[in-house]
Amino acid sequence: xxxxxxxxxxxxxxxxxxxxxxxxxxxxxxxxxxxxxxxxxxxxxxxxxxxxxxxxxxxxxxxxxxxxxxx
Numbered sequence: 001x002x003x004x005x006x007x008x009x010x011x012x013x014x015x016x017x018x019x020x021x022x023x024x025x026x027x028x029x030x031x032x033x034x035x036x037x038x039x040x041x042x043x044x045x046x047x048x049x050x051x052x053x054x055x056x057x058x059x060x061x062x063x064x065x066x067x068x069x070x071x
Contacts, residue, residue, distance in 0.1 A: 012025065013030065015031065
């Protein structure tokens with residue numbers, strides 16, 4: 001087997017934007033920050049919630065607002 005071909009692993013803290021933290025092994029570094037996790041994702045929680053990335057919902061509403069007014 002070849003020596004020294006595997007990346008370095010860290011005991012890292014994975015931190016979500018909702019505040020949830022978990023300890024895991026990672027090759028990314030000591031601190032990994034994510035926007036959404038299984039603690040707050042609608043699929044795992046069963047609650048309907050819109051995850052607005054880069055204002056997609058606002059752009060959609062702005063684009064189709066004229067159809068609601070009957071124009």
